[in-house]
Amino acid sequence: MPPIRRPARTPPVVFDDAVWAEDLARAPERGREVALAARDEFELHGVPLAYVRGCEVEGPDGTRLAECVKVYLPAASGAHGMVLKIERDRTNRRLRLACIAFGPRHPPRKSRTPPVYEIAHIRLGGSRDPH
Amino acid sequence: MNQARVTLTETGVAGDYVVAEIHEDGSVLLAPDTSIEAIRRRHNLKSATLAEFEAEYGPVLSPDGEG
Numbered sequence: 001m002p003p004i005r006r007p008a009r010t011p012p013v014v015f016d017d018a019v020w021a022e023d024l025a026r027a028p029e030r031g032r033e034v035a036l037a038a039r040d041e042f043e044l045h046g047v048p049l050a051y052v053r054g055c056e057v058e059g060p061d062g063t064r065l066a067e068c069v070k071v072y073l074p075a076a077s078g079a080h081g082m083v084l085k086i087e088r089d090r091t092n093r094r095l096r097l098a099c100i101a102f103g104p105r106h107p108p109r110k111s112r113t114p115p116v117y118e119i120a121h122i123r124l125g126g127s128r129d130p131h
Numbered sequence: 132m133n134q135a136r137v138t139l140t141e142t143g144v145a146g147d148y149v150v151a152e153i154h155e156d157g158s159v160l161l162a163p164d165t166s167i168e169a170i171r172r173r174h175n176l177k178s179a180t181l182a183e184f185e186a187e188y189g190p191v192l193s194p195d196g197e198g
Contacts, residue, residue, distance in 0.1 A: 008188070008189060010184075010188055011188075014170075014174050014176070016165070016170045016173060016174065018146070018147075018163035018164070018165050018169070018173075019165045019170065021163070022163065022165055049188060049189060049191065050192075051192075052191040052192060053191060053192035053193070053194065053195060054181060054191050054192065054193060054194045055194060055198060056194045056196065056197070056198055059197070059198035060196065060197070060198065061198065063198055065198065067178065067179070067180050067181050069181070069184070069191055070198075085167060085170075085178075086178075086179045086180060086181060086183070086184045087171070087174075087176040087177065087178060087179055088176065088177050088178070088179040088183075089174075089175060089176060090175045090176065090177055091175055095179055095183065095184055095187055095188075096174075096176060098167075098170055098171075098174065098176060100167060100170065105197065105198075115198065116198075117197070117198030123165055123166055123167055123170075124166075124167050125166065125167065125168075
């Protein structure tokens with residue numbers, strides 16, 4: 001029997017409680033379920049590298065997400081997304097991925113919910129209306 | 132315009148906040164500061180690059196034009 005190979009993984013993901021609370025407060029029930037399951041997995045093991053995709057330095061809606069990566073949830077093409085900023089731990093110098101936004105990739109216009117890319121853009125210091 | 136930032140140290144409400152609203156009666160509404168600067172302070176992080184990440188973990192999937 002061939003050995004079972006675990007997929008190559010990234011470093012553990014850092015979740016900030018304030019960010020997490022804000023994003024889950026506006027997520028629908030299904031979104032919260034997806035987010036909580038992903039957090040459990042990513043905190044323990046990191047994100048499977050096969051699902052990690054680079055973000056656009058400048059996205060189609062004017063969002064600027066340099067040095068960020070993203071995953072779609074549920075993997076690998078779900079309706080939600082998580083944007084992760086590449087960071088380094090000042091104490092042990094190890095790389096970390098900081099979750100800076102969770103939310104819908106393409107929210108209905110009438111929902112008034114911002115896309116995950118816009119949330120991340122604002123947290124990185126971008127303007128509130130990137131268009 | 133940049134939001135004013137406030138740090139509270141009192142037990143139970145300690146943390147970084149931004150001034151979300153200022154009302155006519157002088158009261159203010161604070162919201163947790165979720166900026167990348169606040170995240171870095173709370174978790175002792177500093178910025179790193181995609182090149183550093185890929186050198187250590189390997190290439191990620193290419194951007195797909197979505198964001």
